[in-house]
Amino acid sequence: MTTYFIDGQFTSKDSLTISIDDRGYYFGDGVYEVVKVYDGELYTAEEHIGRLFQSASKIKMAIPYSEQQLIDIAKELVKVNEVMTGHIYMQVTRGASARVHQFPEVSVTPVVTAYAIHNPRPLSNIEGGVSVKSVDDVRWLRCDIKSLNLLANVLAKQEAFEAGCAEAIFVRDGVVTEGSSSNAFGVKDGVVITHPATNLILNGITRQVVLKLCKENEIPVEERAFTPEEMYAMDEFFITSTTSEITPVVLIDEKAVGAGTPGVVTRRLQEAFARQIPLSVAGD
Numbered sequence: 099m100t101t102y103f104i105d106g107q108f109t110s111k112d113s114l115t116i117s118i119d120d121r122g123y124y125f126g127d128g129v130y131e132v133v134k135v136y137d138g139e140l141y142t143a144e145e146h147i148g149r150l151f152q153s154a155s156k157i158k159m160a161i162p163y164s165e166q167q168l169i170d171i172a173k174e175l176v177k178v179n180e181v182m183t184g185h186i187y188m189q190v191t192r193g194a195s196a197r198v199h200q201f202p203e204v205s206v207t208p209v210v211t212a213y214a215i216h217n218p219r220p221l222s223n224i225e226g227g228v229s230v231k232s233v234d235d236v237r238w239l240r241c242d243i244k245s246l247n248l249l250a251n252v253l254a255k256q257e258a259f260e261a262g263c264a265e266a267i268f269v270r271d272g273v274v275t276e277g278s279s280s281n282a283f284g285v286k287d288g289v290v291i292t293h294p295a296t297n298l299i300l301n302g303i304t305r306q307v308v309l310k311l312c313k314e315n316e317i318p319v320e321e322r323a324f325t326p327e328e329m330y331a332m333d334e335f336f337i338t339s340t341t342s343e344i345t346p347v348v349l350i351d352e353k354a355v356g357a358g359t360p361g362v363v364t365r366r367l368q369e370a371f372a373r374q375i376p377l378s379v380a381g382d
């Protein structure tokens with residue numbers, strides 16, 4: 099039986115209870131993280147938990163644990179659930195309190211919930227690439243916060259799925275921002291181009307890893323806004339996230355990207371990425 103973490107306790111899914119008054123349930127009033135597990139070890143856990151605290155602080159919520167305590171909880175979940183390749187899901191809501199919009203009394207403690215789940219690397223997408231669909235970015239203006247409020251992302255992903263695509267690519271005011279649950283990158287004439295880390299995107303941990311790998315491999319990068327027209331004319335395109343890693347995009351709005359197959363810069367970055375995750379899963 100899978101062991102979950104809620105409110106200070108490790109427990110089975112069947113015996114855990116969540117209050118109907120939880121503000122995550124009423125308002126999506128909380129923040130979350132997804133941390134990858136490779137070879138039974140957390141990958142870039144400090145960065146993810148650091149971002150969880152930043153997200154919480156941006157919504158004026160105090161997490162009732164230290165960063166190290168949350169990392170220890172995540173490690174324990176990986177261990178007791180014997181997850182080798184998978185991920186941790188962790189969320190913090192502002193707690194349970196009768197439904198009024200303003201914050202509850204300070205005595206109401208935020209609720210931390212987490213679980214570990216087996217989830218293989220999406221190797222067929224990583225190898226063969228995916229199709230994406232551009233969708234209007236109707237999200238709020240604080241996309242830098244990894245908030246539980248994901249309705250616009252859910253609707254965009256559904257629209258993409260219904261069109262037979264793996265991901266929706268958001269476009270706001272004539273600019274490509276990011277995916278519904280990923281960051282978006284183009285490659286033109288050997289230069290990697292991605293939206294800068296402003297309030298309009300989530301500064302993905304995988305995005306940051308990719309920018310570091312570009313630097314190490316002397317691949318030039320431009321962090322700048324680009325238009326959908328530029329996107330269609332890219333030689334290569336790829337999306338990144340904790341679970342999808344570096345996934346090539348071969349079709350955008352039914353138009354082939356470059357030659358319609360994953361590009362050379364994307365492949366170089368995938369290889370560099372695979373080299374810095376535990377060896378036993380690099381070919382998993």
Ligand code: DCS
Nearest residue numbers: 132278279280281300302303304339340
């Ligand atoms: N942009 C958005 C809107 C996201 O939701 C995510 C991750 C990313 C970018 C990529 O960030 P990371 O590289 O830090 O993962 N979304 C998580 C999710 O909801 N499931 O998996 C990852």
